[in-house]
Amino acid sequence: MHISDGVLSTPVAVGTTAITAATIAYSVKGMTEEEIPKTSLMAGAFFAVSLISIPVGPSTIHPLFSGLLGVMLGRRAPLAIFVGLLLQAVLFQHGGLTTLGANTMMLSIPALISHKIFCRMTDKSVFLRGALVGALSVTITVGLLIVLLFLTDPRFGEGFMSVINILIVGHIPLVLIEALVTASALQLIQKAKPAMLVTE
Template sequence: MHISDGVFSLPVTGTAAAISAGILAYSVKGLQSKEIPKISLVTGAFFVTSSIHLPIGPSSVHLLLIGLLGILLGRRAPIAIFVGLLLQATILQHGGIIAIGVNFLITAIPALIVAYIFRKLSNVQLFWRSAITGGLAVILIVTIMIMALLLSSDIYNQGVFSVINVLVMSHVPLIFIEGLMTGLVIRFIQRTRPQLITY
């Protein structure tokens, strides 16, 4: 997510930053040097694809790839997310520096959840397991973002074309797009580089 500074209230921003620090510490704990190349590769893909935006009204939509990150990196996914968001905020001015904790939280929690669900669905065919987790990641991201917006101000939920309504409507197609894309990518990786799917 690339929410700009000033959108979220100070209490939400501060709380998110504190929780984000804990999640990042959990993700980094026990990191081994042999894991860094894989994390770097996935971070690069995340940085590039989520930097391409399609404007829709006052909002915009872009590929998230959080389900894919969760599947490929497991508990290390927040590392890739943080680096990607930091680079986008500093280099491309996508998202705010102060709001980076909220943006991180909105994406890191779903990545960890779908990584867990992907492992638990081991009896489901790989394509469908990947597609389900890819689509679910988008639903979780939008849900957490709505919660953060509502905790910040009621203004985001006022009117038929409120920020929250536009946000939901613009991301519904993305649920299916991300699900399909995640399923296809993971199936391709399974056929060509199965060692990358370790979680």
């Protein structure tokens, strides 16, 4: 999802940018040359897929796949997300530069959580774990978006047809779609090339 320039208050934009800077530093630390091709490939895939967007209030609904990125890249996922979002903002005006930190944070945190969950639930099938992280990553992202909007202006949550309620309802189909697609993709990767999955 992309939050446009001017939506978030200055303190929220600055705070999320600081969190994202720390997350990117964590993501880049210790990165090896061998990790660059896969990270670049996933950044390109994320860039292309998440260009598909439907405007909903101050944000958009589009494929996220942060759960898939998290499982595939581990701690490198925030770097791929940041690069994809930066290129979208500069080349296509999707999102914004002042909200780049917020947009990156909203996807990076679910990606890192998804990776931890996927790696720890080794007693479950890859399909089940993939479905869980696919659904959970969207849910966490929407939750973070709601928090940022509410911190900016509580009026985003006022009324039955509030922006926040519309965003929640609008993302319910995406939760189901990403659960199925992530599960299927990871199951296929696990069978074809299991070495591509980051397990630590």
